[in-house]
Amino acid sequence: MEPDSLPTEVILTHPRQSLGNVTLDWMPQPGNYLDLKGKTYAVLERRHRYQLRSGRYRLQKVALYVQSASRPVESTLVDGRWVIGDATCVYNARSELIRCAINPSGPCDRCRDYQPVET
Structure with a gap:
């Protein structure tokens, strides 16, 4: 094993099943996306x-608990991390996992509830 490689078991949360063991050269965090066997998964938890x-x-x-997902088209860099959607909206959750409560599936650019953040 290389010093920068990390043996990782990828576990699908629902239905609970192991997707296999992989070796990663980066430390996945909750909210990151992982491509495995031609599919994309969102990392929910790391143990x-x-x-x-x-x-x-x-x-x-490391065990990664994931769910099937598609990479968000809209993302904004906020304080050094990528969040889903337009972070200039008051309703944006500023999260890697959820966009907002009003329009969780997006897109933000055509949302009728958009309100800019007041500075």
């Missing part, structure tokens, strides 16, 4: 699994 070796716990692998 670390450790093993005791020589009196020390060492990271053995």
Whole structure:
């Protein structure tokens, strides 16, 4: 195993099933998207699994809990992270997982409830 590679088990949340084991060279965070076997998944949760070796716990692998998703077309960079939708709207959730409560499926550019954030 290479020093920057991370053994990862990808688990689909519903219906619960393992999609397999992969080796990643990046640390996936909730809200990131992962392409696996021609499909795109949204990362919902990440769990670390450790093993005791020589009196020390060492990271053995990571479990990613994912759901099937499509990459959002609209995204905005806010404080160094990408959020779904137009972050200049008052109703935007500023989240990697949900756009807003009023128009969660989007798109933002034709939303009749759009209201700009007051500065």
